[in-house]
Amino acid sequence: MNVIVVRKGDEEAAWVxxxxxxxxxxxxxxxxxxxxxxTVITSW
Structure with missing residues (x-):
């Protein structure tokens, strides 16, 4: 599973x-x- 993580405060940034x-x-x-x-299944 891939998880995209951003720094606190960047959650609403346009680039995210x-x-x-x-x-x-x-x-x-x-x-x-x-x-x-x-072998890899997308989950979104």
Missing amino acids: ETLLKAYHSDEVKAFIDESYQG
């Missing part, structure tokens, strides 16, 4: 939202699915 949207994107999911062929 950008990072989460990018990480949870269909493109990243497709990359994980293709690269790891079922």
